[in-house]
Amino acid sequence: MSLFIDVHCHLDFQGIVERIDEVIENAKKAGLKRIVTSGINPETNKLILEISKKDPELIKPSFGLYPMDALEREGIENKFDVDLELESWIKNKEKFISIGEVGLDYKNGKDKEMQKQVFEKILETAKKLDKAVIIHSRKAELDALDILESSGHKKVIMHCFSGRKHLVKRAYDLGYSFSIPTNVVRLQQFQEMVQEIDINHLFCETDAPFLSPFKEKRNEPAFVVESYKKIAEIKNLTLEEVEKNIWMNYQNLLS
Numbered sequence: 001m002s003l004f005i006d007v008h009c010h011l012d013f014q015g016i017v018e019r020i021d022e023v024i025e026n027a028k029k030a031g032l033k034r035i036v037t038s039g040i041n042p043e044t045n046k047l048i049l050e051i052s053k054k055d056p057e058l059i060k061p062s063f064g065l066y067p068m069d070a071l072e073r074e075g076i077e078n079k080f081d082v083d084l085e086l087e088s089w090i091k092n093k094e095k096f097i098s099i100g101e102v103g104l105d106y107k108n109g110k111d112k113e114m115q116k117q118v119f120e121k122i123l124e125t126a127k128k129l130d131k132a133v134i135i136h137s138r139k140a141e142l143d144a145l146d147i148l149e150s151s152g153h154k155k156v157i158m159h160c161f162s163g164r165k166h167l168v169k170r171a172y173d174l175g176y177s178f179s180i181p182t183n184v185v186r187l188q189q190f191q192e193m194v195q196e197i198d199i200n201h202l203f204c205e206t207d208a209p210f211l212s213p214f215k216e217k218r219n220e221p222a223f224v225v226e227s228y229k230k231i232a233e234i235k236n237l238t239l240e241e242v243e244k245n246i247w248m249n250y251q252n253l254l255s
């Protein structure tokens with residue numbers, strides 16, 4: 001029996017949502033047991049909650065708040081009350097499995113102070129709820145790690161982390177985990193990360209509909225198997241061993 005998990009994707013995004021039933025069917029056929037789908041604002045948090053009802057055992061919603069000013073740059077709904085949203089997370093804590101994606105984005109967002117303040121508040125909530133956080137950081141790896149470390153929260157998964165080697169090491173030393181995206185099949189940086197990080201701190205993700213392992217196809221959760229295969233190859237383990245290990249990591253951090 002397969003135990004594949006896609007720990008980070010966006011089932012509500014264009015490119016997936018319009019063929020959601022087919023995407024879910026493909027994932028099941030590929031042997032996926034869990035798909036963690038992330039929201040990025042109050043509106044998408046509602047959407048993923050609805051989508052998860054299609055198969056509550058398979059699809060687990062993760063509530064997120066992407067840096068507001070970065071959303072604005074991309075033309076996505078970005079006017080919301082952070083405090084109200086966090087309050088509703090506390091009230092509805094049994095409805096979602098983890099918190100993310102959250103973090104810092106200095107490429108698309110410019111208001112660093114505002115981003116940091118919101119990130120700190122979110123981590124406080126995550127700690128209170130004892131839920132894992134799925135972290136996005138873009139051009140902000142050092143600040144993200146500083147804030148994470150001072151939050152004292154330990155249940156941390158760095159999603160698609162592209163910080164330099166010493167930052168990877170620092171996150172690892174803090175006990176954080178890393179999710180390896182499917183484009184690891186061609187990106188040396190993630191292959192090196194797999195080499196350096198213990199299997200007990202690894203997850204796999206598609207970030208679908210982005211980061212496809214196949215140049216001609218849009219990404220979807222079924223393709224997460226490509227990350228598993230690459231980890232097995234690099235770590236000289238069987239696919240089954242990688243599946244079992246990551247399943248245990250999931251049990252430890254997300255359930």
Ligand SMILES: [Zn+2]
Pocket residue numbers: 008009010038101207
């Ligand atoms: Zn994402």
